[in-house]
Amino acid sequence: MSMVDWLLTEQLMQIFQEAQAKRSGLNATLEARSPLGEEDVLAGAGAVVRIEATDGAVLVVTPRRIHRVMGERGLELVRFEELVGYDWISPEMSEKVEQKDAHWDRLYLYPRSAPPITLAHLGEAVYPLMTFLGRVLEFQSEKVLLRKLDDEVVELLGKCLTAAARSRFFTDQELADLFRRSRQSLLVVAGIWPKVNLAAPDVLDLLERVVEALIAGKDDFPEEWDEWIGEPPVKVEAALEVFRMVSSGEV
DSSP, X not given: OOHHHHHHHHHHHHHHHHHHHHOTTOOEEEESSOTTOOTTTOOSTTOEXXXXXXXSOEEEEOSSEEEEEETTEEEXXXXXXXXXXXXESOTTGGGOHHHHHHTTTOEEEEETTSOOXXXXXXXXXXXXXXXXXXXXXXXXXXXXXXXXXXXXXXXXXXXXHHHHHHSSSOOHHHHHHHHSOOHHHHHHHHHHTTSXXXXXXXXXXXXXXXXXXXXXXXXXXHHHXXXXXXXXXXXXXXXXXXXXXXXXXXX
């Protein structure tokens, strides 16, 4: 049982115990053992959560994965080591109030190498499950990845984001065209870097676009390059490649 397993076991128990105390209609129960195995993970009572979905489906949440129960067998929906993000409802649906209200108990999970997974009809269990998934991403994504990344790589990529957001490299229109973001949005990303979900595919995509555009404009803005980045392009490209390999799970 790894340290991450132990931490997530504790979080799973605590989050759903608190939810049971606060939500009388919670459609989730803590169970001592998983019906699907994983004895090496499930140390102690109440280490598995069983969610009775409002459409009759049954989900089992463990510190490592989510299963859909089918008789005495389970269909693995997502393994947490592959999870890179999730949404409550979806970006498109959040703009449509009627659909948002109708699908409030739906989650979208984003595995690294598979299509998105929809969990629907979660009922009141959607709220503690969201909280737990946040812990999963914290323990399995940002902290784990940061331990694999040199401080120099993190700092240099942060400089690139800041240069794109604050310097004269790009106009507001170029930011929208190149990165599909407003200046304010990019300022937010640069401001909280690296406290974002480093494993999310859109983070790598944004960094790739930023680095490519900055290097392409270096000769037009040599003073800005020296002031905001201060390293040769080959070093920036090397930092990006390290980040790509780590975030994609290659190393």
